[in-house]
Amino acid sequence: MSRQPIIEIRELTKIYKGAGEPAINGISLDIFPNEIFGLLGPNGAGKTTTISILCGLFSATKGSVLIDGLDSYTNPEQIKQMIGVVPQDLALYPTLTGRENLTFFGNMYGLRGPALRDRINHYLGVFGLEKHANRLVSKYSGGMKRRVNLIAGLLHDPKIIFLDEPTVGIDVQSRVVILEYLKELNKRGITIIYTSHYMEEAEHLCHRVAIIDRGNIISLGNPADLLAGHPEFKSLEHIFIHLTGKDMRD
Amino acid sequence: MKKLLSVFRKEMLLLMRDKSGLTMLFVMPTLLIVISSLMQESGWNSLNKNASVKVLFVDNDHDSLGVKIRSGFMNSGSFVVIDSLNRQPLTASMAKEAVKTGDYLIAIVVPQGATKTMRANVRLSVAKTLAGFGIGNAMLLNGVVFRDSVDMTLYFDPTVNRAFKNGLISSVRENYYKIQSEWVFKIFNQEIAAQMPLYKPPKEGFREVLRFREEFPSYREVELIPNSSQHNVPAWTIFAMFFIVIPLTQSLIQEREGGSLFRLLTMPVPYMTLVMGKVMVYLVVCLLQTAAMLMAGIFLLPLFGLPALVVGNNIPALFVITLVTAMASVGYGLMVGTIANTHQQAAAFGSISVIILAAMGGIWVPVYMMPPTMRAFAMLSPLNWAITGFYNIFLRGGNLLQIAPQALKLCLFSLSTVVVTSLVHKYKKGVNS
Numbered sequence: 001m002s003r004q005p006i007i008e009i010r011e012l013t014k015i016y017k018g019a020g021e022p023a024i025n026g027i028s029l030d031i032f033p034n035e036i037f038g039l040l041g042p043n044g045a046g047k048t049t050t051i052s053i054l055c056g057l058f059s060a061t062k063g064s065v066l067i068d069g070l071d072s073y074t075n076p077e078q079i080k081q082m083i084g085v086v087p088q089d090l091a092l093y094p095t096l097t098g099r100e101n102l103t104f105f106g107n108m109y110g111l112r113g114p115a116l117r118d119r120i121n122h123y124l125g126v127f128g129l130e131k132h133a134n135r136l137v138s139k140y141s142g143g144m145k146r147r148v149n150l151i152a153g154l155l156h157d158p159k160i161i162f163l164d165e166p167t168v169g170i171d172v173q174s175r176v177v178i179l180e181y182l183k184e185l186n187k188r189g190i191t192i193i194y195t196s197h198y199m200e201e202a203e204h205l206c207h208r209v210a211i212i213d214r215g216n217i218i219s220l221g222n223p224a225d226l227l228a229g230h231p232e233f234k235s236l237e238h239i240f241i242h243l244t245g246k247d248m249r250d
Numbered sequence: 251m252k253k254l255l256s257v258f259r260k261e262m263l264l265l266m267r268d269k270s271g272l273t274m275l276f277v278m279p280t281l282l283i284v285i286s287s288l289m290q291e292s293g294w295n296s297l298n299k300n301a302s303v304k305v306l307f308v309d310n311d312h313d314s315l316g317v318k319i320r321s322g323f324m325n326s327g328s329f330v331v332i333d334s335l336n337r338q339p340l341t342a343s344m345a346k347e348a349v350k351t352g353d354y355l356i357a358i359v360v361p362q363g364a365t366k367t368m369r370a371n372v373r374l375s376v377a378k379t380l381a382g383f384g385i386g387n388a389m390l391l392n393g394v395v396f397r398d399s400v401d402m403t404l405y406f407d408p409t410v411n412r413a414f415k416n417g418l419i420s421s422v423r424e425n426y427y428k429i430q431s432e433w434v435f436k437i438f439n440q441e442i443a444a445q446m447p448l449y450k451p452p453k454e455g456f457r458e459v460l461r462f463r464e465e466f467p468s469y470r471e472v473e474l475i476p477n478s479s480q481h482n483v484p485a486w487t488i489f490a491m492f493f494i495v496i497p498l499t500q501s502l503i504q505e506r507e508g509g510s511l512f513r514l515l516t517m518p519v520p521y522m523t524l525v526m527g528k529v530m531v532y533l534v535v536c537l538l539q540t541a542a543m544l545m546a547g548i549f550l551l552p553l554f555g556l557p558a559l560v561v562g563n564n565i566p567a568l569f570v571i572t573l574v575t576a577m578a579s580v581g582y583g584l585m586v587g588t589i590a591n592t593h594q595q596a597a598a599f600g601s602i603s604v605i606i607l608a609a610m611g612g613i614w615v616p617v618y619m620m621p622p623t624m625r626a627f628a629m630l631s632p633l634n635w636a637i638t639g640f641y642n643i644f645l646r647g648g649n650l651l652q653i654a655p656q657a658l659k660l661c662l663f664s665l666s667t668v669v670v671t672s673l674v675h676k677y678k679k680g681v682n683s
């Protein structure tokens with residue numbers, strides 16, 4: 001891995017209007033090219049806020065973010081062109097077909113014509129959706145929707161992909177296909193920032209993880225090192241529970 | 251530009267597949283136009299020959315006055331005179347009961363001896379007047395007094411509109427005065443002839459000198475007669491255009507709640523492009539709605555025996571007023587969709603506010619029929635500006651100049667909704683981010 005980070009986060013703080021406590025509290029983090037980086041944390045820990053700032057949706061209250069050397073505050077358009085976002089919600093139009101959804105999102109990245117058609121056909125093939133491409137998304141199963149949701153974030157060949165719970169609520173087969181493809185993308189040099197509640201999934205997929213809670217990074221490192229540092233625990237999930245506590249979060 | 255067209259295409263596809271939304275946008279206003287026009291036709295059309303209001307008529311006079319009032323009603327063309335129920339000649343008590351039970355709206359009772367009373371009073375008036383000239387025997391008039399006035403009883407159902415009631419009373423009164431005038435003229439001649447043998451009464455009888463000619467001043471060469479079609483087609487078209495608030499707000503909120511907007515905002519596309527794509531689609535829908543409603547007015551209404559809509563030649567003015575109305579309605583939808591947080595809020599506030607603005611703006615009841623306070627409020631409704639603009643074209647034959655004030659108001663309204671939308675969007679973004 002190169003030593004020059006592709007994402008540099010410095011003292012990033014976000015305080016929502018009217019909120020007493022910061023959603024993220026001065027976090028600093030480097031993510032390197034070609035890394036699969038897991039952002040793990042319970043509900044309300046600050047994962048989505050961090051990703052939203054990195055994607056240019058929100059501005060930070062304090063601190064800075066550089067993405068591929070570009071300041072996220074002053075260069076949002078260039079950054080948006082190089083990132084792909086796969087939201088946790090199935091951000092698709094149910095009354096459009098899978099192909100129509102992908103064509104529209106491809107158009108929004110400036111893709112069109114045969115080039116876009118070829119890419120769509122390629123991804124539909126990879127994710128086993130060719131036969132269903134012209135069906136309305138509302139008729140898709142949960143797993144099919146997740147796969148289309150993922151493709152929509154990949155169409156423009158981004159350098160960095162943000163995945164927010166990409167495998168939540170789907171069948172095992174779809175999950176395996178998605179995770180395998182993420183590994184393949186990573187082999188092609190794409191950086192992946194990934195959030196999940198599935199610790200086992202993160203343990204096997206991510207090169208490094210940050211456990212974040214109440215707006216602070218409470219642990220950072222590769223899963224093997226974290227496990228080595230806590231020999232009393234058998235898995236990342238146990239470490240996670242140990243660090244974040246058993247209290248349920250809203 | 252290409253991204254804008256892609257948003258436009260996507261919105262169009264979404265709308266085309268929303269069957270209930272399309273029904274609401276196109277079928278509902280067409281039905282409203284047909285039903286309202288059918289309901290209002292007799293009220294609007296002064297030339298209507300199909301009598302519709304049934305009047306129970308009890309003639310206890312059985313003389314000239316009763317006959318003349320009866321024939322006056324029959325000849326008006328607006329009433330059906332009924333003088334028997336269940337094959338029984340109508341009596342005053344039967345008529346009162348029939349109105350009380352709500353079976354009939356109006357009953358008129360001409361009292362017994364009405365003609366005799368009127369004739370006696372007229373004769374006495376003439377005699378007294380002539381006595382003043384020394385004609386006739388003034389001694390005979392000493393102690394002779396006028397008889398009590400004729401009490402005509404009218405029974406009305408409580409639901410009868412006051413204006414209609416006043417119109418009916420005026421009609422009875424008009425008939426009465428007409429008959430009285432004829433008798434005064436006739437008896438004068440008879441009395442003078444009796445007293446002055448050389449007097450030759452005029453060959454012509456009493457003639458009315460005042461006649462009414464109805465005209466509807468307009469900018470056109472050919473006179474337009476207002477009818478239910480000329481009112482209902484633009485009225486319900488405007489209503490339907492503003493009802494676009496429902497699908498437009500649903501589209502905005504669905505995109506926001508479904509997460510598509512989140513994804514789109516992470517893409518290299520300006521927010522304004524996403525909004526403008528929607529605006530363009532709904533503007534096209536408004537124009538198509540207007541075209542469809544005009545077609546319904548021209549071709550569909552005559553199939554129901556209603557007058558066809560006369561669009562006239564002022565197509566540029568019609569296009570402009572349609573476009574600015576569409577801009578105002580889409581702007582309003584955009585504003586409501588941005589302010590509302592949920593589908594429920596948008597649907598409830600959107601539909602109720604449009605209904606209030608429509609009622610206030612004279613879409614259902616003409617503004618001139620409203621009380622003065624409401625008339626002042628009506629001027630604040632964008633639907634009122636729109637309907638006034640359409641009236642200027644359809645009823646007054648106006649051109650671009652005549653619709654300019656309304657077009658300007660609608661433009662400013664549309665602009666202000668965009669400003670409010672933008673401010674609310676910024677505020678919400680500030681709160682959430």
